[in-house]
Amino acid sequence: MKGGLTPDQVHKIARLANLILTSEEVEKFAPQLSAILEFVSKLQKIPTKDVIPTSQVNGLENVYREDEIDKSRMLTQEDALANAPATHNGFFKVKAVFGE
Amino acid sequence: MDIFALTIEQALEGYRAKKFTAVDVVKTCLENVRKYNKEYNVLLTVRDEDELIKEAKSVDYSKPLAGIPVVLKDLFSTNLLRTTGGAKIIDTYVPRYDATVVRKLKESGAIIIGKANEDAWGHGSSGENSDFGPTRNAYNKNHVAGGSSSGSGVAVALGMCLFGTGTDTGGSIRMPAAYNNLVGLKPTYGRVSRYGILAMASSLDTIGHVTKTVGDNALVLSITAGKDPLDATTDTQPVARASFKRSDLKGLKIGVSPEYLAIGKQATPGMDEKLEAVTETALKELEKLGATIVTVNLPNTQPALATYYVLVPSEISSNLGRYDGVRFGHTRETFGGEAKRRMMIGTYALSSGYYDAYYKTGQKVRTLVRTDFTKAFESVDAIFAPVSPYPAPKIGDFSQDPLAVYLSDIYTVPINLAGVAALGLPAGFIGDLPVGIQLIGPQWSEERLYEIGFAYEQETQWYKRKPNIEGSHPSEAHGYI
Numbered sequence: 367m368k369g370g371l372t373p374d375q376v377h378k379i380a381r382l383a384n385l386i387l388t389s390e391e392v393e394k395f396a397p398q399l400s401a402i403l404e405f406v407s408k409l410q411k412i413p414t415k416d417v418i419p420t421s422q423v424n425g426l427e428n429v430y431r432e433d434e435i436d437k438s439r440m441l442t443q444e445d446a447l448a449n450a451p452a453t454h455n456g457f458f459k460v461k462a463v464f465g466e
Numbered sequence: 467m468d469i470f471a472l473t474i475e476q477a478l479e480g481y482r483a484k485k486f487t488a489v490d491v492v493k494t495c496l497e498n499v500r501k502y503n504k505e506y507n508v509l510l511t512v513r514d515e516d517e518l519i520k521e522a523k524s525v526d527y528s529k530p531l532a533g534i535p536v537v538l539k540d541l542f543s544t545n546l547l548r549t550t551g552g553a554k555i556i557d558t559y560v561p562r563y564d565a566t567v568v569r570k571l572k573e574s575g576a577i578i579i580g581k582a583n584e585d586a587w588g589h590g591s592s593g594e595n596s597d598f599g600p601t602r603n604a605y606n607k608n609h610v611a612g613g614s615s616s617g618s619g620v621a622v623a624l625g626m627c628l629f630g631t632g633t634d635t636g637g638s639i640r641m642p643a644a645y646n647n648l649v650g651l652k653p654t655y656g657r658v659s660r661y662g663i664l665a666m667a668s669s670l671d672t673i674g675h676v677t678k679t680v681g682d683n684a685l686v687l688s689i690t691a692g693k694d695p696l697d698a699t700t701d702t703q704p705v706a707r708a709s710f711k712r713s714d715l716k717g718l719k720i721g722v723s724p725e726y727l728a729i730g731k732q733a734t735p736g737m738d739e740k741l742e743a744v745t746e747t748a749l750k751e752l753e754k755l756g757a758t759i760v761t762v763n764l765p766n767t768q769p770a771l772a773t774y775y776v777l778v779p780s781e782i783s784s785n786l787g788r789y790d791g792v793r794f795g796h797t798r799e800t801f802g803g804e805a806k807r808r809m810m811i812g813t814y815a816l817s818s819g820y821y822d823a824y825y826k827t828g829q830k831v832r833t834l835v836r837t838d839f840t841k842a843f844e845s846v847d848a849i850f851a852p853v854s855p856y857p858a859p860k861i862g863d864f865s866q867d868p869l870a871v872y873l874s875d876i877y878t879v880p881i882n883l884a885g886v887a888a889l890g891l892p893a894g895f896i897g898d899l900p901v902g903i904q905l906i907g908p909q910w911s912e913e914r915l916y917e918i919g920f921a922y923e924q925e926t927q928w929y930k931r932k933p934n935i936e937g938s939h940p941s942e943a944h945g946y947i
Contacts, residue, residue, distance in 0.1 A: 376810070383783060383813040385806055386799055395807060401869050402811055406772045409827050412834070419829030420836060422669055422699070423885030424656040424909065429698040439696075445562040449794030458792050 370400035469494045469625035470932045474534050474682040477628060481527055488522040488533025488577065491628075495535045495579055498625040502935070506602040508617045508626060510540050511548045512580035521577055529575030530689060535627040539615050540581040541588060542568050542631060543662040547578070551664045552614075553586040553802060554597040556795035565662025566694045567631065567673055574689045579627050582617030586802045587786065588633055588666040590614050591641045591875050592859065595804040600861050604646045604933040606898050609858040612645030614638035619646040619676050623933055629677045629686055635666045636774055637853070637878025639674045640890035644853035644902025647892045647931060649683045649919070650676045652878075654909045655885035656701045658687075659694035667781035670882040678929050680891070680919040684708045687912060701910075708916035715755040715921055720905075721762035721846035722749065729767045729876060731855070744901045745852045748893040748922075752850065755921050762842040762849060766834045770880040773835065775872055776815050776828035777883075783812030807868060832883050839884040839908075848918055849906040851877050853890050857899035881906055889915040892928035900928075 371379075373392050376399065380387045387395065443456055452459035467486050480486050496515055503509050525533040538544060541551050543561040545568075550557045564572065571578070585595035593616025594600040601616035603609040604623035611620045618630030619642030632639040634652035643650025651674040658673040665671060673690065677683040684707055691705040727742075753759050786809055791797040801809070815824035842849060854874055864871045881888045886909055893903040907915045923929065 379810045379814050379817075380806075382817060383806075383809045384787065384798060385801070385809065387806070391803075391806070394803075395810065398807060398868055399810060399814075402775065402807070402872070403814065405869060405872075406776045406811075406815075406824065406828075409769055409772045409776065409831055410823055412766075412769050412827075412831055414827060414830035414834070417830040417833050419826055420832040421829060423836065424654075424699060424701055426656070426699065426701065431695060439563075441562055446793075448562060449559055451791060451794075451796070460792050 371396050371403070467491065467494065469498065471930070472628065473679050474531070474628045474677065474685055475679070477534060478532070481533060488525045489519060491533065492518055492522040492535055492577055492579070495626050499579065502624045502626070506604070506607060506620055506624060507583055507599050508601055508620045508624065509537060509580040510550055510552070510583050510598055510617070513547065513578065518577065518579065525575060530685070531571065532575035534576045534629070535579050536571060536576045536629050536631065537579050537582045537618055537621040537627045538568065538631045539584050539618050539633060541584065541633055541664040543664070544568055544578065544581065547581065549581065549664075551587050552584040552596040552598060553805065554796070555789060555791070555798070555800035559794045563662065566659040566696055567690045568662065570689055582615070582621055582630060584616055584618070585614035585638075585804070587664065587782070587805055588614040588635055588638055589782070589804045589808055590871065591637055592864065592871060593642070594861065594865055595802065597802045602861070603858050603899070604935070605900055606858070608860055609899060610645065610861050612642035612854075612858060615642050615676065619643055619648055619650070622646070622648055622676055622678065624935070629675055629682060631673070631675045633663060633666065634672050634674055634882065635670045636778065636882050637875050639676060640853045640878055640888060640902065640904055643676045643890040645858040645900060647900035647928060648676045648678060649680050649892070649929070650674065650890035651683050651687060651912065652881060652888045652890070653687065653691065653912060654887045656699045657703070657887070657910070657912070658690045659697040659700050661694055661696035665785045667778040668785065669781060670778065672882070680916055680923050681710060683889070684916045703910045706913045708913045708920065710917070710920045712917050712921050713924065715752060715757035715918060718757045718848070718918065719760050719846040720752055720757045721760050721842055721849040723762050723764040723767070723842070723849065723851070725764050725767045726851050726877065740896045741852065741856055741901055744894040744896060745903055748903045749850055751925055752922060755925055760846050762846055764838045764842060764880070766831065766838050767876070767880055769831050770835045770883055771873070771876050773828045773831040774875070774879040774883060775811070776824050777832065779808040779812035780815045780825050780828075781812070783809040783816065804868065835880055836884045839886055843908045847907070848911070848915060851904050851906060853877055853902040853904050857896045857901055877904070885909060887912050887915060889919050891919050891922060893926070894928060895931065898934060
């Protein structure tokens with residue numbers, strides 16, 4: 367990370383993260399994110415060519431369960447909708463994703 | 467009954483001997499909630515008093531945690547009890563099911579007093595990243611509580627409960643334990659089910675608790691640990707209760723890593739010299755108890771912190787990507803600053819063109835960090851280290867510099883990367899501020915850590931020093947301390 371992130375780059379990353387930032391936030395975050403990225407970039411200097419990556423640590427493999435419906439864990443429709451800010455006829459209400 | 471000194475084991479004994487009842491203990495905890503909660507900002511949700519008294523009256527005293535009051539970190543889903551994760555974006559969320567650990571605690575007779583403040587989503591080591599404001603340190607209210615399980619620690623220290631649950635992804639149980647003179651367990655990854663606990667970084671999240679003593683801590687783990695079909699990472703490893711017969715440490719080898727100490731000093735130039743003296747004294751105590759102190763090498767400690775701050779934000783950006791305000795909560799602009807920062811760092815590290823340089827490299831260095839620990843445990847039974855490079859900082863001291871806060875995690879995060887166990891223990895004071903140490907053991911070594919911790923605790927008895935809160939509440943606190 368050389369030279370730090372520009373406001374445009376911060377906006378682009380925010381969009382990728384599904385966040386909308388105010389211009390004040392962009393101004394605040396740009397130097398902070400740049401400093402953090404510069405710090406973590408140190409990693410790239412460590413020789414890791416033949417090292418196998420670790421994605422989990424306890425060595426368990428292929429932990430399956432029976433492919434059966436566990437009714438004790440099912441929420442009722444009422445419970446599933448109980449916290450929703452907007453519902454319609456027993457469904458979650460979401461914003462339209464397609465244009466006219 | 468002095469609630470500030472009362473341990474779980476003593477409470478259970480008091481119930482058996484009919485010296486007092488669960489109603490007495492719960493009422494005393496609620497009294498402390500009334501006295502201290504507003505000022506110290508400890509609990510975000512407190513259950514209805516009448517409901518709690520009713521529950522305390524109908525306790526089945528045959529259960530292992532019968533009538534023991536607990537507060538839960540607000541990341542633990544609780545059926546019909548608000549669960550915010552310390553984040554305003556879900557401040558109205560009321561789950562319709564219990565986390566596995568919550569179910570187990572309820573079944574064992576524990577009484578849930580309320581939900582504890584924390585750094586939002588677990589993102590932080592001071593408690594200052596809570597969207598509901600920082601929790602104050604029980605021993606000096608101008609200082610941070612330590613995080614992210616900030617309210618859980620302070621609630622125990624201020625007598626609002628007898629133990630608190632927490633999560634530890636990079637130090638979040640050990641930090642508040644160290645800053646509030648408590649015992650905190652970061653269990654082996656996979657030891658305790660994560661089901662129903664709001665996820666931070668799924669490959670590192672562990673579920674533990676803070677207590678006053680080592681004995682209490684082992685008792686709680688015997689309830690929470692074990693295989694859970696609802697969390698595929700949990701293991702069938704047996705959970706033995708430590709016997710606590712050991713009064714010395716003869717024959718045990720405890721490792722100290724010069725890299726660890728040197729790098730801590732380098733990364734945090736403010737490392738307190740007094741803190742160094744306290745930890746040296748602690749090491750001498752262990753030696754006095756018969757342990758042999760051996761030098762071990764952990765050469766990848768320095769890169770561990772950078773690795774952590776690549777892998778964790780990456781996993782966070784994925785886990786927090788799900789919050790859309792459709793099923794519960796508010797829309798995404800409601801996220802706090804630290805959550806936004808971490809999501810953006812993670813998104814960057816995972817994005818096309820950067821993935822290999824950041825995330826994949828991080829995973830490879832994680833292998834090197836793990837190997838360091840595996841090799842070290844070939845020659846020692848446990849490793850000794852400080853928890854934090856300094857005692858609890860003043861509230862606000864680091865708030866403008868997120869990176870400076872990250873650096874204070876140097877001693878705690880390598881343990882999470884390796885997936886091993888660590889037990890945080892009280893080790894003394896600098897002025898009125900507590901200092902903690904940690905004993906790190908291999909995977910599934912909790913029993914051994916408890917045995918060592920118990921011998922050390924018996925020798926030092928730091929847990930007996932209670933917060934000096936009389937000054938701030940001269941009239942009200944009288945009679946309780």
